[in-house]
Amino acid sequence: PTQGADPALKRHLQKARQSIQEKSKKLDAAELDKVQLQGKVAELAHVVERLQQQLNAKASECDRIRSDLQTVIDNHRAAHHQAAAELKSKQSTFEQSAAQVQVFADETNSLKEANMILHAQIQQLHQQVFALASQPPPPAAAPPPA
Helix, strand or coil: CCCCCCHHHHHHHHHHHHHHHHHHHHHHHHHHHHHHHHHHHHHHHHHHHHHHHHHHHHHHHHHHHHHHHHHHHHHHHHHHHHHHHHHHHHHHHHHHHHHHHHHHHHHHHHHHHHHHHHHHHHHHHHHHHHHHHHCCCCCCCCCCCC
């Protein structure tokens, strides 16, 4: 159709065909890039989904560990309160025992003092008995007149 046409027009048509071919190649390349990018997006979506599942699993594990830790803390707190109550009870028992020991010590000291007084009195009585025993007997009384 371009036979006998103006050489300038031929050149112009040739350039237009070339431009269309180049743009067609670029469009094909862009279409290929688009398909490849869609594939990568789908692949990344699967990776994100897997990572989200792993994150959810880790969050569940953290919640379980947090719960276990709270149980340990609560048990420790309860054991501490129980030990404190037992210690207070034992301290009270110890204080009562110490008071009883003091009463016993006071009674023991009183008994020791009473024992020393009795011992001194017994020694005095022994001395008096010994003194009386070492005196000559009184003269015999005359028999009563008949």
